[in-house]
Amino acid sequence: MRKLYILAVLVLFLGGYALSVYRLETVLAEGKTILLPLAPVDPRAPLMGDYMALRYVVNNDIRNALRRQSAAQSAGQKAAQMNAENGGGTDGSASSPTASANSRNIDDESRNAEGFAVLRITNDPVPHAASFVRLDDGSPLQADEFLLAYRLRGYEVLTAATAFYFQEGTAHQYAGAKFGVFKLAPDGKTLLVGLM
Structure with missing residues (x-):
């Protein structure tokens, strides 16, 4: 047995x-081939051993869009809270301390969020190059747009591989890389296939 x-x-x-x-x-x-522009990495250690740490321009774009979205939501919450404190709520009651505690909890939870960003293949400056358009709001995608999955961990946005491993002694081939070459899965996740 x-x-x-x-x-x-x-x-x-x-x-x-x-x-x-x-x-x-x-x-x-x-999978659809896409190129994501690389953001500068720490100049003190761009190549460490047999791998290169990677960051992407799109991650910064997503982080900025999330900040704008969060600022707009908190401005709306503050306006609603002020309205409730002034007796302008629908039931005429003042806001409770738990309402502000709940908004803090929502803010903490949003730091570990997952979602999708809408990117567009611009073919600029090279074929298959993609750039950020907006956060996914459920609206239909244009023909040249696609979804890219992201995760927010703390204040860091993660979309794709954070490191590229290569054969020992070939670091010079990748030191000047400008793009990560990816295959895109239907669920918005990526698979790193190279650098160029």
């Missing part, structure tokens, strides 16, 4: 691994 249990676990593990490899191979073969 124990051997059967071990065999079942092994089959499940290998099946899951094979499915994961199949999904990645499908993205490589069928």
Whole structure:
């Protein structure tokens, strides 16, 4: 019975691994090719060992859009709170301390958010180059637009691979890279395939 249990676990593990490899191979073969402009990295350590730390211009664009969105929401909340304090609420009651505590909790939760950004293939300055358009609001996408998944962790926006690993001794080939080359999956996630 124990051997059967071990065999079942092994089959499940290998099946899951094979499915994961199949999904990645499908993205490589069928995914849309996009280029994301690289943002400057720390000049003290752009190349460390056999990998290069990566940052993307689109991450800064998403962070700025999230800040604008948060500022607009908090301005709306402040206006509603002032209206309620002045007796202008729908029920004429004043605002409670729990309302401001709830807004702080929402703000804390939004620092660990996930979502989608809308990008457009601009082909400028190179073919397949993409740039940020807006945060996804559910409106229909144009023909040259696509969704890119992002995660907000603290104050850092993550969209794609944060490091590129290369063969030892080939660092000089990637030191001047301007773009990350990606394959885009239908769910908005990316797979780094190279630098150029």
